[in-house]
Amino acid sequence: MKILYQLPSFLLILAVKGYQITLGPFLGGRCRFEPSCSVYFIEAVKKYGAIRGATKGLLRICRCHPFSRPGYDPP
Secondary structure (H helix, E strand, O other), X not given: OHHHHHHHHHHHHHHHHHHHHHXXXXXXXXXXXXXXXXXXXXXXXXXXXXXXXXXXXXXXXXXXXXXXXXXXXXX
């Protein structure tokens, strides 16, 4: 039963890790925040679960634009 509960989180983390390995080196490397948006997403999903963590991660990605204030922003 616990495996079914953790499956969505595992799949989200797997997708982000896939991004980090395949597309991240070509598209990333310019995040304005510390930790980077993909690391933030993974940490948020681990800390808050799939739904709340993914929501926090997506909101963080929306804040990552040239007009935002850079800096340290932990999940």
